[in-house]
Amino acid sequence: MATFLERYxxxxxxxxxxxxxxxxxxxxxxxxxxxAAAVARETMRxxxxxxxxxxxxxxALGYRFGTFxxxxxxxxxxxxxxxxxxxxxxxxxxxLAGPLPLSLQAWYEVVGSVHLVGQAPWGDTAVxxxxxxxxxxxxxxxxxxxxxxxxxxxxxxxxxxxxxxLAAEFAPDEWHKDDTSGGxxxxxHLPNASADARVEYEWHNTTFVSYLRECFACGGFPGxxxxxGGLPVEVRQLAAGLLPL
Numbered sequence: 041m042a043t044f045l046e047r048y049x050x051x052x053x054x055x056x057x058x059x060x061x062x063x064x065x066x067x068x069x070x071x072x073x074x075x076a077a078a079v080a081r082e083t084m085r086x087x088x089x090x091x092x093x094x095x096x097x098x099x100a101l102g103y104r105f106g107t108f109x110x111x112x113x114x115x116x117x118x119x120x121x122x123x124x125x126x127x128x129x130x131x132x133x134x135x136l137a138g139p140l141p142l143s144l145q146a147w148y149e150v151v152g153s154v155h156l157v158g159q160a161p162w163g164d165t166a167v168x169x170x171x172x173x174x175x176x177x178x179x180x181x182x183x184x185x186x187x188x189x190x191x192x193x194x195x196x197x198x199x200x201x202x203x204x205x206l207a208a209e210f211a212p213d214e215w216h217k218d219d220t221s222g223g224x225x226x227x228x229h230l231p232n233a234s235a236d237a238r239v240e241y242e243w244h245n246t247t248f249v250s251y252l253r254e255c256f257a258c259g260g261f262p263g264x265x266x267x268x269g270g271l272p273v274e275v276r277q278l279a280a281g282l283l284p285l
Contacts, residue, residue, distance in 0.1 A: 044075045048082060053284055057083075057249050060142075060235035067142065067235045076235050080146035083249060086283040088151045090256050091119055097278055098156070098260075105158040108219035113159065120176060121152040129177045137184045137206055137230040141237040143248045144208060144228055148177045156260045157217045162272040170214035170243075170263030172255040180208045184230070205229050213241060214263055226251075249285060256282045 048056045060067055060076050067076045095118055098105075105118040120126075130148045134140055156171040187206050207227035215222025226242045236247040244254050244262070254262045259278030264271050271279070 045078045045082060048079050051284075053083075054253075057236060057247075061247065063235065065233035068139075068233055076142055077146070080142040080235065081150055083143070083285050084146040084150035086285055087147070087252055087256070088121075090282040091151065091154050093281055094156070094260050094278060095119060097281075098158075101274055102161040103158055105156065107155075107157060108217075110219070116155055116157075118156055118158075119152070119154050122149060123152075126152065126177050129181050133177060133181045133184060133208075136181075136188060137208070139231050139233045140208065141228065141232045141234050141248065143236040144210075147174060147248075152176070160261075162274055165264060165267060165272075167266045168214040168218050168220075168263045169261040171217060172252075172260045172262070173211040173217065175210050180210055183207075183209050206231075207240065214243065253285045256285065 042050070044056050044060065056079060060079065063072065067073065104113075104115065106113050106115040126148065130145070134145070139145075151174070153174055153176040155173050155175075157173060158171065160169065184206065191206070207229050209225040209227040211217075211226040213222045213225060216225075224241045227240045228237045228248060229240060236249050238245075238247055239251050242251060244251055246254070254265075257279055258265050258271060259275040259282070261271075261275055264275055270276075
């Protein structure tokens, strides 16, 4: 019988992840966890390859990576791989707020952080581009520590009876990415022992792996799928060369 990883490599991407998610915390049973973790890491290797494919292509199009604030534009580094420091910070995050879902854990172990917000050569659009962003683990850790200082004395069984819950806040929402007043950050509630978890406050209303699928299916700019005419031709061409997750 084929393993989860063998099935994933054979192209059963969505089916394998659906089965792992359906297991809930049981995915961490010793007989299942090694396979599930292997699928998570392979998924994130593909995500990393997609980012490494996108960056030079975007630069070749004249895309400028950076952040918007107060009408100004500040160039930024679009991608940072994991480092010894970030992996230590990931361990601290797991101790303080874990377990993390296998998907998010593997992201920070394999990919690192990405920030594709910037000035696009296809110009302003009628909808926010919602460029893919996953903040560095130190940013997530900072907000977790802040939450614990304020709410850490609340018994665990009561922690989600009020807002906010303990969460990994990993990206600004689609409006804040464009320096416009918006909603809360995209986040994953913690602790979560499952293979994958729902991304809170994100408009696809889906899990982290499915969110990444949506991002790469749109060349890194999932918001543009809402344009009346569909993705700009440049973005369709970007998406065409990316690996499925």
